[in-house]
Amino acid sequence: MARLGLPRDYQIERAPAPSRGSTALISLLSVFLALLFGGLLLALAGENPFVVYQAMLSGALGDWNGVAETLVKTTPLLLAGLGVAVAFRMQLWNIGAEGQLYWGAIFATGAALFIFPTAPAWILVPAMIAAALFGGGLWGLIPGVLRAWFGASEIITSLMLNYVAILFSEYLVHGPWRDPAAFGFPGTPPIPDAGWLPNWGTTRVHLGLLFGLVAALILWVMLRRTRWGYEISVMGENPRAALYAGMPTKRTILLVMALSGALAGLAGMSEVAGIGHQLQRNLSPGYGYAAIIVAWLGRLHPFGAVLVAFLLAALTVGGDRLQMSLGLPAAIAPMLQGTILFFLLGGDLLTRYRLSRRVPAALPDPLDRPHEAPQP
Amino acid sequence: MAIGYRLSAIGFSLSCRLAVLPSPMTLSPCPPTPPSPAIAMRGITKRFGQLIANDHIDFASPWGEVHALVGENGAGKSTLMSILAGLYRPDSGSIEIDGQPVRFRSPRDAIAQGIGMVYQHFMLVDPFTVAENVVLGERRKGVALELPRVERELRELSDRYDLGVDPRSRIWQLSVGEQQRVEILRLLYLGARILVFDEPTAVLTPQEAERLIGTLRGMAAQGFTVIFISHKLDEVLQVADRISILRRGKIVASTTPGETDRHTLARLMVGRELASFVERPAAEPHEAVVPGEPVLVLSNVGAIGEKGLPALRNVDLEVRAGETLGIAGVAGNGQTELAEIVTGLRRVTGGTIQIAGRDMTNRSAGQIARAGVAHVPEDRLATGLIGGMDLSANAILREYGTPPISNGPFIAGKATASFTDRLIANHDVKTPGRWAKLRTLSGGNQQKLLLARELEGAPRLIVAVHPTRGVDVGATEAIHHALRDQRARGAATLLISEDLDELLALSDRIAVLFEGRVMGILPARGADPEQIGLLMAGVAPDPSFAGQTAAHG
Numbered sequence: 001m002a003r004l005g006l007p008r009d010y011q012i013e014r015a016p017a018p019s020r021g022s023t024a025l026i027s028l029l030s031v032f033l034a035l036l037f038g039g040l041l042l043a044l045a046g047e048n049p050f051v052v053y054q055a056m057l058s059g060a061l062g063d064w065n066g067v068a069e070t071l072v073k074t075t076p077l078l079l080a081g082l083g084v085a086v087a088f089r090m091q092l093w094n095i096g097a098e099g100q101l102y103w104g105a106i107f108a109t110g111a112a113l114f115i116f117p118t119a120p121a122w123i124l125v126p127a128m129i130a131a132a133l134f135g136g137g138l139w140g141l142i143p144g145v146l147r148a149w150f151g152a153s154e155i156i157t158s159l160m161l162n163y164v165a166i167l168f169s170e171y172l173v174h175g176p177w178r179d180p181a182a183f184g185f186p187g188t189p190p191i192p193d194a195g196w197l198p199n200w201g202t203t204r205v206h207l208g209l210l211f212g213l214v215a216a217l218i219l220w221v222m223l224r225r226t227r228w229g230y231e232i233s234v235m236g237e238n239p240r241a242a243l244y245a246g247m248p249t250k251r252t253i254l255l256v257m258a259l260s261g262a263l264a265g266l267a268g269m270s271e272v273a274g275i276g277h278q279l280q281r282n283l284s285p286g287y288g289y290a291a292i293i294v295a296w297l298g299r300l301h302p303f304g305a306v307l308v309a310f311l312l313a314a315l316t317v318g319g320d321r322l323q324m325s326l327g328l329p330a331a332i333a334p335m336l337q338g339t340i341l342f343f344l345l346g347g348d349l350l351t352r353y354r355l356s357r358r359v360p361a362a363l364p365d366p367l368d369r370p371h372e373a374p375q376p
Numbered sequence: 377m378a379i380g381y382r383l384s385a386i387g388f389s390l391s392c393r394l395a396v397l398p399s400p401m402t403l404s405p406c407p408p409t410p411p412s413p414a415i416a417m418r419g420i421t422k423r424f425g426q427l428i429a430n431d432h433i434d435f436a437s438p439w440g441e442v443h444a445l446v447g448e449n450g451a452g453k454s455t456l457m458s459i460l461a462g463l464y465r466p467d468s469g470s471i472e473i474d475g476q477p478v479r480f481r482s483p484r485d486a487i488a489q490g491i492g493m494v495y496q497h498f499m500l501v502d503p504f505t506v507a508e509n510v511v512l513g514e515r516r517k518g519v520a521l522e523l524p525r526v527e528r529e530l531r532e533l534s535d536r537y538d539l540g541v542d543p544r545s546r547i548w549q550l551s552v553g554e555q556q557r558v559e560i561l562r563l564l565y566l567g568a569r570i571l572v573f574d575e576p577t578a579v580l581t582p583q584e585a586e587r588l589i590g591t592l593r594g595m596a597a598q599g600f601t602v603i604f605i606s607h608k609l610d611e612v613l614q615v616a617d618r619i620s621i622l623r624r625g626k627i628v629a630s631t632t633p634g635e636t637d638r639h640t641l642a643r644l645m646v647g648r649e650l651a652s653f654v655e656r657p658a659a660e661p662h663e664a665v666v667p668g669e670p671v672l673v674l675s676n677v678g679a680i681g682e683k684g685l686p687a688l689r690n691v692d693l694e695v696r697a698g699e700t701l702g703i704a705g706v707a708g709n710g711q712t713e714l715a716e717i718v719t720g721l722r723r724v725t726g727g728t729i730q731i732a733g734r735d736m737t738n739r740s741a742g743q744i745a746r747a748g749v750a751h752v753p754e755d756r757l758a759t760g761l762i763g764g765m766d767l768s769a770n771a772i773l774r775e776y777g778t779p780p781i782s783n784g785p786f787i788a789g790k791a792t793a794s795f796t797d798r799l800i801a802n803h804d805v806k807t808p809g810r811w812a813k814l815r816t817l818s819g820g821n822q823q824k825l826l827l828a829r830e831l832e833g834a835p836r837l838i839v840a841v842h843p844t845r846g847v848d849v850g851a852t853e854a855i856h857h858a859l860r861d862q863r864a865r866g867a868a869t870l871l872i873s874e875d876l877d878e879l880l881a882l883s884d885r886i887a888v889l890f891e892g893r894v895m896g897i898l899p900a901r902g903a904d905p906e907q908i909g910l911l912m913a914g915v916a917p918d919p920s921f922a923g924q925t926a927a928h929g
Contacts, residue, residue: 226785230769230776238762243721244753245773246742 023351030347034340041339045332052322052336059321060314066321068203072275073313076101076267076287078212081294081305082219083140083263089223089300090236090256096143096158097264098288099165100136104265105272106169107135109279112191112272113177121194128195128269129211136265137258139165144257148250154257162288173281187280197274208270212309215263216302223302232256264288293341297348315340412475414439414570414601415460420469422455429455430466431625437618439474439569442592442602444612447622447645453605456622457572460603461493462486473570492563493572496579498555500547506530507543510562526565533564537595552706553584557591571595573604577611581706582876582909589615609638621645645849668697669733671837671868672718677727679713681892687713688892691727693870695837700859700869702883702900704876706912710892711872712754715841718870719751720744721759732836745774750830752823752840754872760826763815767807770814771796771829803828804854820851827858838862841872856882876905888912 039049060066080097087094111131116124142161146152172178172188179189197207223229231252235242242249271283290312298304319333415437422430429452437443445453458464460471462480471478473489480486483493500509507527530543539557547555556576563571573592577585592602592615606612612619613633620630621644629644672695681687688710695701705711716722718729720741729737731747745751753759761770772792775781780791796810803824807817814822823843830838840859844852859882863869873879879886883900888911895911 225787225789227776227782227787228785230772230787233765233769234762234773237764238758240759241762241773244719244741244751244759246720246740246745 026347026351030343030350033347034343037343038336038339041335042332045329047326047328047332052326052328052332055322055325056315056318056336059325060318065203066317068200068205070310070313070317071205071209072203073316074309075206075208075212075274076271076284077290077294077312078306078309079208079215079267079270080264080288080291081298081309082212082215082302083136083260083267084291085295085298085300085302085305086219086223086232086263087140087256087260088236088295090232090252091239092144092147092253092256092260093153093155094140094143094158094257094260095155095292096140096161096261096288097267097291098284098286099158099162100139100261100264101268101271101284101288102162102165102169103139103261104132104136104268105279105283106165106172106268107131107265108269108272109177109188109191112195113188117192119192119194124192124194125197125273128273129266132265132269133262134265136268137262140257140259140261140264141254144254147257148253169279169283170281173279177279179278188278190278191272195273196277197270199274204275206270206274208267208274211266211270213306215266216306220302228252228255264291267291293345297344412472413437414441414474415603416472416475417456417460418470418472420456420459420466420471422452422459422464422466428625430459432469433622433625433627435620435627437601437603439601440596440599441617442596442604442615444616444619445603445605445622446609446612446619446641451622451645452625453622454574457493457574457603457605460486460570461491461572463493487563487566487568490567490569491572492566492568492570494556494559494563494574494576496574496576498559500555500558502548503546505544505546506541506558506561509547509558510543510565530561530565534561537564537591537598539591551584552579553581553587556580556588560591569599570601570603573602575605577606577608578874579707581912582905585611609641612641613638642849668699668866668868670694670696670730671732672870673728673730674718675728675730677717677729678725679710679717679722680725681710681713686725686892688717688724691892691894693887693894693897695868695870697836697868698863698866699885700863700871700883702879702886703870703872703889704879704886704908704912705874705889707874709889709912711841711889713892714889715751715754715839715870715872718744718837718839719749719753748833748836750835750838752827752830752838752843754841756819756822756826757815760830761814761822763813765814767800767805767810767812767814767817767825768792768796770825771799771810774829774832799825799828799832803858818848818851820847820854823847824851824854827855831858831862834865835862835867838867838869839872840869842874843871844873844875844878876908880905 035049035053039053042049042052058066060070080101083100084094084097108128108131111128112124115131116127119127139161140158143152143154143157146157147154170186173186177188179185179187181189199206223232231242231247234245235247235249235252239249267287268283271287272279276283294305294308294312298306298308315337319337322328322333322336323330413436415435417433417435420430420433420435421428431452433452433456435456445457447453455464459466462483462485465481471480473491478485478489480489486492501512504512507523507530510530511523511526527543530541533539534541534543537560539561541554541557541561547558550558556579560571576588580588589611592604596602596617604615613636616633618630618632619636619641621628621641623645631640672693674691674693677688677691678686679688691710691714693701703711703714713722717724718731720736720739720743723738727737728735731744731749734747736744736747739747751760757763762773772781772787772795775795776787781788781795783791793810799805800807800810805817805821805824805828807821807825814825817825827843838859843855843859847855856878859869859871863882869882871879871882880900880903885897886900886903886908887897888895888908890912898907
């Protein structure tokens with residue numbers, strides 16, 4: 001367990017099975033404190049907190065437009081969040097969803113622009129999906145290989161690879177793939193119409209949302225009902241027991257990292273094919289990092305991820321709308337979002353862990369794992 | 377200066393207390409034994425959530441007494457002593473030390489009142505000397521400069537209480553028994569007058585245990601109060617002046633060795649009679665083995681341990697069908713590695729391993745398990761079980777890949793449920809149900825489930841490492857029973873244990889490991905514990921013995 005900057009006699013330890021009641025109470029309390037503290041900040045900034053909260057809520061969920069926009073943001077958060085969750089289940093700390101998302105987008109765009117530029121939709125869309133799964137999966141596989149064979153921490157490698165992926169996509173949109181007709185704007189030419197994901201009515205909500213929901217369902221069945229899901233759980237809970245049972249640990253690390261990356265890659269593809277219709281700069285405002293929050297607050301459960309992705313999307317959309325509806329300074333919304341997340345994560349920490357006085361351990365930690373769990 | 381510090385640490389009514397209580401500065405003559413008991417704990421209650429670990433316990437001990445605390449796992453012994461040593465604060469109740477009410481907020485407070493605890497796992501820094509380790513505990517500035525003085529004082533203390541510890545030797549050079557005496561020395565230096573030991577002999581060879589018992593008696597004779605927690609009833613009867621028995625958080629009896637015997641103590645501990653536990657193992661008739669085919673054959677095996685040093689050297693062993701080979705040895709002499717190489721968790725660096733006539737050298741754990749090898753690992757929660765998952769998930773760890781549990785890519789829910797329920801029922805695992813998290817079970821029930829899983833499918837070879845460690849006597853009996861049944865059925869068993877009684881009770885032959893070598897193999901029937909102890913300590917066997925070893929080779 002990582003040491004936080006606590007007084008020397010205190011430590012954070014895993015709480016003994018928290019009761020449902022206390023979990024619910026802590027969750028409610030953390031929401032309340034988040035709103036209270038956020039309200040204080042708003043009051044200091046000279047705003048009426050009630051008006052602002054009301055505006056946020058109605059911005060995100062108050063009309064069909066808001067709901068649609070929330071669902072648009074839910075899509076990449078959900079797909080990348082599922083990818084992160086499946087890796088975290090096995091205690092593979094894949095922090096590289098952002099980079100994997102970018103590679104999914106790059107491969108999907110490349111397939112659409114250069115390999116199947118004239119194909120009909122029923123070929124092009126599956127081809128883009130396959131390319132994205134492959135690209136993201138490959139990018140996830142790299143830290144997996146380094147972990148399985150060389151024991152390299154996937155936290156570091158996957159994080160570092162994010163920068164490579166993002167900067168490589170920058171290179172493409174500024175350089176070889178730049179649209180000559182775009183007057184110097186960084187971005188590829190638009191992908192063929194056949195590659196555009198269908199929208200829901202006139203909204204920006206697109207088929208990618210369905211990808212996410214289907215993926216959640218499949219993952220749920222896989223983790224709960226299959227031998228492979230069982231192996232992942234055992235390896236995550238107790239790697240030594242997996243070794244004892246003769247489970248193929250290395251192979252599973254590779255497969256899980258590839259699956260994790262592939263799901264993030266699909267998020268990248270759905271952003272390209274459903275929203276931007278081209279590869280552009282700042283394709284993702286950090287969906288791959290927010291995906292970690294989605295996975296963690298969702299308790300690494302696929303349906304938990306669906307719920308949290310939606311709430312996080314609502315928070316984002318509601319915050320963004322503040323600028324328009326109330327003319328608040330641009331910095332207020334992210335500050336408020338950060339405050340709310342801080343309390344939610346803090347409350348979540350308290351339901352799983354507790355602060356206790358350090359007692360001289362009579363026994364050394366029997367679990368000698370290659371990595372310690374990062375603090376959520 | 378140091379003396380002043382220590383005196384003030386001990387507190388009030390200095391001179392008399394010091395006279396009664398042994399300490400290097402006992403200089404002034406004082407009136408004999410004061411009337412106050414050394415320890416008087418009254419109405420101590422401690423809850424952990426729903427569990428009442430200590431339920432209104434009254435516990436007292438006069439100066440100069442060796443007081444043994446016995447009880448099953450989870451009876452509340454360690455909790456009570458942890459409260460005395462300042463680790464836990466009681467929910468209610470009071471403590472008096474030498475007639476003075478005290479309130480501890482930390483172990484530091486307790487040691488200031490003269491109470492010191494020796495844990496099973498020593499808190500010593502390996503590369504440091506004894507004196508440096510002692511100084512580590514002090515927070516004053518400039519102590520490093522006083523090292524020569526500390527060494528001199530430690531040497532005086534060591535001589536006075538016949539501990540035989542050189543303050544300048546480095547911890548890693550010392551045996552486990554010596555390290556334990558360093559812990560005692562440290563507590564004496566810090567002014568402890570009441571010494572609490574948590575299963576002190578569990579880690580010692582018989583000779584070392586003998587010596588420790590002598591030391592404890594000697595210290596009691598000089599006025600110290602010694603409290604020790606133990607499972608070993610013979611030892612308790614031998615060393616204690618008074619024996620208190622805890623059961624489910626209450627003291628159910630307090631007696632003296634003269635008034636009781638093993639049988640009565642065992643009954644008081646568990647509240648019912650136990651067959652195997654009270655019988656002397658040597659007296660138990662073990663029907664003669666009809667040696668079957670060799671099931672496990674190790675030839676000239678070597679392996680490297682966790683620290684990169686050779687852990688096994690030229691090991692030759694053979695276990696036949698229907699035979700139990702016991703492995704004795706002090707912890708860390710290659711037992712762990714032996715179990716690991718046989719079960720595929722560690723590679724050998726030389727030699728061969730044959731299982732049921734097939735070469736299985738350096739095969740994976742899965743391949744070896746499929747060859748019919750059951751494994752009860754050393755640390756069940758770290759290796760053999762998954763604490764955070766439910767009982768079903770733990771039950772199918774071996775079988776999840778084969779029908780009927782496995783169904784295509786899926787795990788069959790119904791088959792899993794009935795399989796788990798069968799294991800639970802057949803081995804009397806006490807649990808709220810198969811959906812319960814494994815971690816919530818007691819150690820004994822965890823072990824019963826593990827054993828049930830491993831014995832499923834009639835294994836040819838059973839590798840059992842410390843199968844009853846940390847398990848209460850009821851479960852111990854059940855586990856021994858199960859292992860005997862397997863032997864009768866014709867399974868070969870490699871039994872690794874630190875409990876000599878257990879080895880003698882279950883084994884046909886006993887091999888002793890020392891520094892990774894087989895020091896000797898002797899028939900368990902009529903084996904002399906003294907001789908096993910000598911082999912465990914690395915003392916070479918006499919010539920007749922060597923012949924026996926070669927013959928078994």
